[in-house]
Amino acid sequence: MKIVTLLASPRKNGNTSLLLNEVLKEIKDENIEVKSYYLNGLNIRGCQACYACKKSDRLCVLKDDATEIIEELTKADRVIIATPVYMFDITAQLKRLIDRLFCFLKEDYSSKIAPDKKVLWLITQGNIDKNRFKSILENNASLMNFIGFGENRLFITENLRTPGDVLKREDVLLSAKKEFEWLIKK
């Protein structure tokens, strides 16, 4: 099984990254291969609306650091998207990549990719109300499903500000690990 992880926080040692790492520690099976991307460190342009991906079966014709990620996502069995909430939504680093996934849609907007992938969203936020941005985040998950990624699940952790705080939340870590079990289940 191949898992692609996308870390969308600029803070390499922030709570989003820590949560992602805790979850990945659950991997005991050596047949699970993980390919990880720290989006903030990559050169990813926004979609240029050339529509080349609609005129043929080709994926995105722009060549930058998204090229490899797009390729890896086509091969992935599972995806983990780890993002903090920024301004009520996902981070710009992630949004830029997701726009490029427009290339997974054919001219008739059906998907070019196999629908047997699952996506786990690990989301962190400062606000104490876990449901405050849920509808916006669900829209992002629904978009990934529309693009062809199969079942998407959101795991939202509230009230996080100082890096390291998430490691003190044993209940959160336990629940996140349960979500990961769901992710890797066949």
Ligand SMILES: Cc1cc2nc3c(=O)[nH]c(=O)nc-3n(C[C@H](O)[C@H](O)[C@H](O)COP(=O)(O)O)c2cc1C
């Ligand atoms: C630019 C910016 C915008 C933010 N916007 C929100 C927001 O709209 N709602 C919220 O609850 N937290 C917001 N936060 C707080 C982060 O979501 C929260 O602290 C998160 O856990 C940070 O993750 P990190 O430690 O991985 O950086 C914002 C933080 C920054 C830097």
